[in-house]
Amino acid sequence: MQLQAQWVVGFVDGEGCFHVSINKHKEMKTGYQVLPEFTVVQHKRDVQILYAFKTYFGCGVVRKNHDDRMSYRVRGFDNLMNHIIPFFETHELKTKKQFDFQLFRQVVLKMKRKEHLTLEGVEEIRKLKEQMNRLQTKIESDFIRKTKDQSSEIP
Numbered sequence: 001m002q003l004q005a006q007w008v009v010g011f012v013d014g015e016g017c018f019h020v021s022i023n024k025h026k027e028m029k030t031g032y033q034v035l036p037e038f039t040v041v042q043h044k045r046d047v048q049i050l051y052a053f054k055t056y057f058g059c060g061v062v063r064k065n066h067d068d069r070m071s072y073r074v075r076g077f078d079n080l081m082n083h084i085i086p087f088f089e090t091h092e093l094k095t096k097k098q099f100d101f102q103l104f105r106q107v108v109l110k111m112k113r114k115e116h117l118t119l120e121g122v123e124e125i126r127k128l129k130e131q132m133n134r135l136q137t138k139i140e141s142d143f144i145r146k147t148k149d150q151s152s153e154i155p
Contacts, residue, residue: 001052005091008056011049012088013095016040018104020129022122034116034125036108038074038084041065057083080108103128 017039025033038060042049050062050072059079065071074084085108088101107125115121 001048003052003056005087008053008087009091009093012040013093013097015042016097018097018100018132020104020107020125020132022126022129029117030119030122032122034107034111034122035075036077036080036104036111038080038104040072041069042071044068044070057087059083077108077111081112100132103132 019037019039021035021037023033023035024031040050040053044064047062047070050070053072054060054062057074057079059076060072060074062070062072074080085105089105092098093101107128110116110121110125116125
Protein backbone atom coordinates (compact mmCIF):
# COMPACT_ATOMS: atom_id res chain seq x y z
CA MET A 1 0.00 0.00 0.00
CA GLN A 2 1.46 3.33 -1.04
CA LEU A 3 0.41 6.45 0.82
CA GLN A 4 0.17 9.96 -0.61
CA ALA A 5 1.25 13.01 1.42
CA GLN A 6 -2.18 14.70 1.48
CA TRP A 7 -3.87 11.44 2.48
CA VAL A 8 -1.38 11.11 5.36
CA VAL A 9 -2.17 14.67 6.46
CA GLY A 10 -5.92 13.99 6.44
CA PHE A 11 -5.56 10.71 8.29
CA VAL A 12 -3.31 12.25 10.95
CA ASP A 13 -5.72 15.18 11.31
CA GLY A 14 -8.37 12.65 12.30
CA GLU A 15 -6.45 9.85 13.98
CA GLY A 16 -2.98 11.13 14.92
CA CYS A 17 -1.59 12.57 18.12
CA PHE A 18 1.46 14.63 19.04
CA HIS A 19 2.22 14.01 22.69
CA VAL A 20 4.91 14.94 25.21
CA SER A 21 5.46 13.09 28.48
CA ILE A 22 7.56 14.44 31.32
CA ASN A 23 8.50 11.65 33.69
CA LYS A 24 10.47 11.63 36.92
CA HIS A 25 13.80 9.96 36.25
CA LYS A 26 16.46 9.76 38.97
CA GLU A 27 19.32 9.26 36.55
CA MET A 28 18.67 12.49 34.66
CA LYS A 29 20.52 15.64 35.80
CA THR A 30 17.23 17.52 36.25
CA GLY A 31 15.39 14.53 37.71
CA TYR A 32 13.04 14.51 34.69
CA GLN A 33 12.96 12.87 31.29
CA VAL A 34 11.16 14.50 28.35
CA LEU A 35 9.63 12.04 25.88
CA PRO A 36 8.01 13.42 22.71
CA GLU A 37 5.92 10.97 20.69
CA PHE A 38 3.95 10.94 17.44
CA THR A 39 1.20 8.29 17.42
CA VAL A 40 -1.55 6.98 15.18
CA VAL A 41 -3.97 4.41 16.68
CA GLN A 42 -6.28 2.06 14.80
CA HIS A 43 -8.35 -1.04 15.41
CA LYS A 44 -6.29 -4.17 14.80
CA ARG A 45 -8.37 -4.99 11.68
CA ASP A 46 -6.73 -1.93 10.04
CA VAL A 47 -3.15 -2.61 11.18
CA GLN A 48 -1.97 -2.57 7.55
CA ILE A 49 -2.47 1.23 7.59
CA LEU A 50 -0.08 1.52 10.53
CA TYR A 51 2.55 -0.56 8.73
CA ALA A 52 2.05 1.67 5.70
CA PHE A 53 2.84 4.68 7.92
CA LYS A 54 5.98 2.95 9.15
CA THR A 55 7.08 2.33 5.56
CA TYR A 56 6.10 5.84 4.44
CA PHE A 57 8.08 7.60 7.19
CA GLY A 58 10.88 5.03 7.29
CA CYS A 59 10.86 4.90 11.08
CA GLY A 60 8.78 4.03 14.13
CA VAL A 61 7.18 0.86 15.45
CA VAL A 62 3.78 -0.81 15.28
CA ARG A 63 2.65 -2.26 18.61
CA LYS A 64 -0.41 -3.36 20.49
CA ASN A 65 -1.95 -0.34 22.18
CA HIS A 66 -5.00 -1.43 24.20
CA ASP A 67 -7.36 -4.36 23.83
CA ASP A 68 -8.07 -4.55 20.09
CA ARG A 69 -6.16 -1.35 19.24
CA MET A 70 -2.78 -1.09 17.57
CA SER A 71 -0.53 1.96 17.34
CA TYR A 72 2.17 3.36 15.12
CA ARG A 73 4.63 5.26 17.33
CA VAL A 74 7.66 7.39 16.67
CA ARG A 75 9.63 8.34 19.78
CA GLY A 76 13.31 8.60 18.91
CA PHE A 77 14.63 12.16 18.75
CA ASP A 78 16.46 11.61 15.45
CA ASN A 79 13.37 10.10 13.82
CA LEU A 80 11.19 12.96 15.02
CA MET A 81 13.74 15.57 13.89
CA ASN A 82 14.56 13.98 10.53
CA HIS A 83 11.27 12.42 9.44
CA ILE A 84 8.13 13.52 11.29
CA ILE A 85 8.78 17.22 11.85
CA PRO A 86 10.04 17.95 8.31
CA PHE A 87 7.02 16.15 6.83
CA PHE A 88 4.49 18.20 8.81
CA GLU A 89 6.44 21.43 8.20
CA THR A 90 6.07 20.80 4.47
CA HIS A 91 2.55 19.29 4.57
CA GLU A 92 0.49 21.38 6.95
CA LEU A 93 -2.29 19.81 8.98
CA LYS A 94 -5.74 21.30 8.36
CA THR A 95 -7.36 21.03 11.80
CA LYS A 96 -6.51 22.27 15.29
CA LYS A 97 -3.95 19.47 15.29
CA GLN A 98 -1.68 21.96 13.48
CA PHE A 99 -1.55 23.93 16.75
CA ASP A 100 -0.54 20.76 18.63
CA PHE A 101 2.12 20.04 16.02
CA GLN A 102 3.59 23.53 16.37
CA LEU A 103 3.87 23.10 20.14
CA PHE A 104 5.32 19.60 19.68
CA ARG A 105 7.85 21.01 17.20
CA GLN A 106 8.88 23.68 19.73
CA VAL A 107 9.50 20.98 22.34
CA VAL A 108 11.63 18.90 19.99
CA LEU A 109 13.61 21.99 18.93
CA LYS A 110 14.21 22.83 22.60
CA MET A 111 15.53 19.30 23.01
CA LYS A 112 17.81 19.80 20.01
CA ARG A 113 19.25 22.84 21.83
CA LYS A 114 19.59 20.65 24.99
CA GLU A 115 17.18 22.88 26.92
CA HIS A 116 15.46 19.80 28.35
CA LEU A 117 18.62 19.19 30.38
CA THR A 118 17.94 22.19 32.65
CA LEU A 119 15.14 22.67 35.16
CA GLU A 120 14.19 25.94 33.44
CA GLY A 121 13.96 24.13 30.11
CA VAL A 122 11.84 21.33 31.57
CA GLU A 123 9.50 23.95 33.02
CA GLU A 124 9.19 25.70 29.63
CA ILE A 125 8.46 22.34 28.00
CA ARG A 126 5.85 21.58 30.68
CA LYS A 127 4.08 24.85 29.86
CA LEU A 128 4.04 23.97 26.15
CA LYS A 129 2.81 20.47 26.95
CA GLU A 130 -0.09 21.87 28.99
CA GLN A 131 -1.36 23.70 25.91
CA MET A 132 -1.30 20.61 23.70
CA ASN A 133 -4.42 18.60 22.89
CA ARG A 134 -6.60 21.06 24.81
CA LEU A 135 -8.08 23.27 22.11
CA GLN A 136 -10.75 20.70 21.29
CA THR A 137 -11.86 20.64 24.92
CA LYS A 138 -12.20 24.44 24.88
CA ILE A 139 -14.15 24.34 21.60
CA GLU A 140 -16.47 21.67 23.03
CA SER A 141 -16.95 23.65 26.27
CA ASP A 142 -17.75 26.83 24.31
CA PHE A 143 -20.25 24.91 22.15
CA ILE A 144 -21.97 23.40 25.19
CA ARG A 145 -22.16 26.81 26.90
CA LYS A 146 -23.61 28.44 23.74
CA THR A 147 -26.12 25.64 23.34
CA LYS A 148 -27.25 26.05 26.97
CA ASP A 149 -27.51 29.82 26.54
CA GLN A 150 -29.61 29.44 23.39
CA SER A 151 -31.90 26.81 24.91
CA SER A 152 -32.63 29.06 27.90
CA GLU A 153 -33.89 31.73 25.47
CA ILE A 154 -36.52 29.38 23.98
CA PRO A 155 -39.93 29.90 25.69
